[in-house]
Amino acid sequence: MRKIVFALIILGLVASSCGSKKKATKKRHEHKTKTTRVDSRPATPVETKRETKSTGFHPISVNSTEEYIEVFGPIAQDEMREFGIPASITIAQGILESGSGRGELTLKTNNHFGIKCHTGWTGGMEYHDDDEKGECFRKYDHPMTSYRDHSLFLTSRSRYASLFELDKDDYHGWAKGLRKAGYATDPRYPQKLIALIDRYELYKYDEEVLGSSGRRKQFASEAGIHIVRRGDTLYSISKRYNTTVDDLKRVNRLRNNNIAVGQELKVR
Template sequence: MLRINVYKIIIILPVFLFSNILAGNKKLTEVYVAIYKNIAVSEMRKTGIPASIKLAQGILESDLGRSDLAYKANNHFGIKCGKDWTGNIFYKHDDDLDSSGMVIESCFRAFSSPEESFAAHSDFLTDPSKLSRYGFLFALGSTDYAGWANGLKFSGYASDPTYASKLIRIIENNKLYLYDEPVALPKQNIDVPVMVRNDVIEMDKTYHYVSEVKASDIKYEKAKTSRSTRYNFLKINDLKALYAKGDETAQEIASRTGKDVFEILEFNEGISSPDDVFEQGEIIFLEKKKKSFNDENNGFHTVEGNETMYDISQKYGIRLESLLAKNNLNINVEPLSGEKISLIKNLSKKETPKHRIVEKFESYVDLGGLK
């Protein structure tokens, strides 16, 4: 009898502890949102960044304010120093590598308060120097949290391949979308060099990006409607592309876009079968990618973190084989963080970016054809 009771305790205790952990995290999330919802809404009204996205990123990046970076440096968004930062700094291991491929300490910004971190997050995304990277997000509207989540993942804000789905789950589980609202700001025309939606992206005098879409035209859609046949189309390198809704085959996308499935296979590297599945947020090209980037003012890309050549080819709408050839690289290597990748001209041998050798096909682990 005693043995049976012991077994019951052993079985029940982990379940009890797990339930308590979940309940505790739920309470901590409620406290976190209560503390920072006002600054998130305030920043949304200034910049157009959805409050739900800012709160979800803060929750995820800071582990509800419990991470070392958040606790010791008041940095809730993992914002690194960058070359122009002159404030306080905090070092911790992240995803930066040295020349031998070993992980080294990364430099992060340290703030005087968490609220300063929330404002810096807005400044980071609206920085004019990052317009080509994040500018297209501001055409989505402040109520399209699913579009923002997928766009942040595509733009390389974080290296986690499940980053978008994590943000969406946090937002929906905690109803953070209730803090979002349509935003309209004073406007001034500006061109976005890399990616533009069908909407016109505009910017006010303080470099805050807003969409020309009227507040009355903004339709709120939760991510769970993402299996609909309506897509968010975008332009990359003057090529038409779209975000996958998730769990869609190449054949399904071809049918929904009026394309031949073999065109989808031809235009998207790593996809070899009509039955290959695209994950939510993946970029799917509806036209053949080009050999070079078409903006002569943006001839190089600086590698960040663990970006691969495939990631870069997707970001700029360049064929992977062409991008590799321009930089004297082959399929079995990846560039080191901080290296400059040529998007237009062919580099000489001595200009070849520093790189590391990878296992065959490592670069393609996120592609539909090799899942």
């Protein structure tokens, strides 16, 4: 009898021990499962990285026309060296088309020359009201890309081919030729470009590239033209060329005595 009771006690202890192990195993399994479920959630840094991801769009901020010229003048000179487009024309177009880099379209697209998408364009695009509503304009990652595309645009189209037969510092011819070739619809486009070049003495950027600072003055002198310099007045010019203020105004169709630096005046 004692042997039977002892055997039953032993069996009870073994059964109790197995139950405890199963419970412990189950608890460990539950704890492990719970931990795995927590670790599987998306980490916060991943979301932050997605929100701050760079778009690759890099505009250049300028505060005035003078600052625009200072920033983009050297870029226009590099384009002139490689493609033969007068730097003065490129800068003047950039000022006029982009509002000195501060126009609404330019700030959104880095498009400094108002170049539209046209057939075959596969780059970025932005729709903007211009001559017509919702026109497609090219969009660039960086303004320098816009300057390079401007050069490629002019050199790759046959309608602008005649411009490259002009002297590289003939900004008058280029300004008129661009309008004639259809670059702009504004009938006063040439006059606006020339006025900007004369006002800000942008022709100096051409002269630096060509090494011809005296060539323009020599040509003007031979043609009977005086290029207005800082401090010049109609009176001082009339005395220099032995003429009168009234004659200068008549020959040059001036309505008043106002003249600008870089302006060309017929003196004979």
